[in-house]
Every structure is written in C-alpha cells, then in structure tokens.
Amino acid sequence: xxxxxxPTEMTATEGAIVQINCTYxxxxxNGLFWYQQHAGEAPTFLSxxxxxxxxxxxxxxxxxxRSKGYSYLLLKELQMKDSASYxxxxxxxxxxxxxxxxxxxxP
Amino acid sequence: GAVVSQHPSWVICKSxxxxxxxxxxxxxxxxxxxxxxxxxxxxxxxxxxxxxxSKATYEQGVEKDKFLINHASLTLSTLTVTSAHPEDSSFYxxxxxxxxxxxxxxxxxxxxxxxxxxxxxx
Numbered sequence: 001x002x003x004x005x006x007p008t009e010m011t012a013t014e015g016a017i018v019q020i021n022c023t024y025x026x027x028x029x030n031g032l033f034w035y036q037q038h039a040g041e042a043p044t045f046l047s048x049x050x051x052x053x054x055x056x057x058x059x060x061x062x063x064x065x066r067s068k069g070y071s072y073l074l075l076k077e078l079q080m081k082d083s084a085s086y087x088x089x090x091x092x093x094x095x096x097x098x099x100x101x102x103x104x105x106x107p
Numbered sequence: 108g109a110v111v112s113q114h115p116s117w118v119i120c121k122s123x124x125x126x127x128x129x130x131x132x133x134x135x136x137x138x139x140x141x142x143x144x145x146x147x148x149x150x151x152x153x154x155x156x157x158x159x160x161s162k163a164t165y166e167q168g169v170e171k172d173k174f175l176i177n178h179a180s181l182t183l184s185t186l187t188v189t190s191a192h193p194e195d196s197s198f199y200x201x202x203x204x205x206x207x208x209x210x211x212x213x214x215x216x217x218x219x220x221x222x223x224x225x226x227x228x229x
Contacts, residue, residue, distance in 0.1 A: 033218075042113075042200050042220035043151070087150060094141065095202075095218055099150040 004098035006088050011104045016078050020101045022071045022088030029090040032064050034073045037085045037100065046086075047073065078105050110134055111203050113221025120191055121229055128186045128224045130201030136181040137203035141218070142174075145198040157184045191228045199224045 003025040012018040022032075031050045035043035049055050049064035049071065061074040073086055083105045088098040110133040120126050130140055139158055143151040155171075157163040157178035165171045175187040184203075188195055201221040
C-alpha cells in the first residue's frame with residue numbers, strides 16, 4: 001500500500017528557515033510533489049522532484065532521496081504569509097497526498 | 108499558468124437534494140480530472156478519477172451511485188452529490204492534469220486545482 005507521513009504541526013519565527021519532512025512507503029513513483037494550502041483554499045503547487053537531490057525555487061527548495069524514502073521542503077526567509085499547510089504527495093498513476101503539516105509563522 | 112475553474116464556491120442545500128459541482132480547465136485540455144474531498148484539518152482524499160469519454164474510477168469506499176461523475180469533454184467534469192446528507196458536508200476540490208507528455212514525468216504531470224466547493228447540507 002501507499003503511506004505518507006508528515007509532522008502534524010510546526011512553529012517557526014519570521015525570517016528563519018524551516019524544514020518540513022516527509023517519509024513514505026511505496027513500491028514506486030514517478031515524482032514527489034509539494035503543495036501549499038491556505039485554510040479554505042485549494043492547494044497550490046510549490047515544487048517537485050523526479051531525481052534524487054535538491055531542487056531550488058527561490059525561497060523554496062525540495063529534496064528527495066528515493067533510497068531512504070524521504071523528502072523535505074525547505075522554506076527560507078520565512079514570512080507571515082507562509083503560515084499554511086504543506087502537503088507532500090507522490091505521483092504513481094495518480095496522486096497520493098500526505099495528511100499535511102500545518103506551519104505557524106510567528107513574528 | 109494553467110487555470111482550473113470550479114463552481115460553485117459554496118453551496119448550502121437541504122438534506123435529500125442533489126448538488127452538481129462543475130470543474131473546467133480554461134486554457135488546456137484535461138484528459139484526466141480528479142475529485143477530492145477534504146474534511147477540516149485533514150488532507151485531500153481522492154474520491155475518483157475521471158477520464159474523458161469513459162466511466163470514472165472510484166476509490167475504495169466511495170459510492171459511485173451517490174457521487175456521480177461525468178467527464179463529457181476535455182475541458183469539463185462534473186460531480187453530482189445525489190440525495191445529500193449532513194455527513195456529505197465537506198470541501199470538494201477538483202484537479203486536472205494537462206494532456207500531453209510522451210511517457211515519464213514531465214511538467215504536464217503537475218496537478219492544477221480548482222478553487223474548491225464548500226458544501227453544507229442542512
């Protein structure tokens with residue numbers, strides 16, 4: 001079966017760096033995705049990894065290690081507007097989403 | 108960027124009535140559309156996958172006779188919640204995957220989400 005684990009909630013300070021981890025168990029997948037979702041809104045795409053390594057997109061970076069069944073999303077220079085839920089998902093014929101990590105950014 | 112339009116944004120209905128939700132891809136063709144349900148503070152739960160011109164594939168535990176999905180064209184999929192009950196109250200989100208890509212994962216595999224529909228059944 002498919003299983004994705006993320007921490008339920010995290011708190012960080014404005015201007016800091018935060019890493020949100022995602023571990024998974026699956027027989028295989030095509031890509032590992034990260035989405036941001038504000039309360040009551042639809043998710044928006046942030047980043048994805050096909051190959052192992054780090055993908056950097058501005059303040060957001062995502063890392064993947066297939067051998068370790070592990071990914072993380074790195075957010076730099078945190079802003080108050082980054083307070084949201086962050087969903088880890090992998091694609092294997094369809095998308096499987098983790099339960100999401102609620103990030104609280106405090107002043 | 109790709110845009111997916113979902114209507115209505117919110118709907119309140121009486122128990123026993125049916126509600127239709129539309130999902131349109133505005134600037135691309137979507138061979139496949141997905142319907143998700145999200146309860147408060149929970150993640151997206153895939154309900155069904157709809158493919159243009161064929162029957163939808165439902166996830167285990169989702170009643171296909173209750174949640175009717177129609178994907179009549181490459182730009183439109185609809186979800187009808189039939190005989191809605193209060194326990195069907197939830198946030199329903201559609202997503203679309205652009206047609207294209209010649210195997211393997213490409214940027215076409217990114218999902219684009221509609222804005223969601225908050226359904227409240229009284």
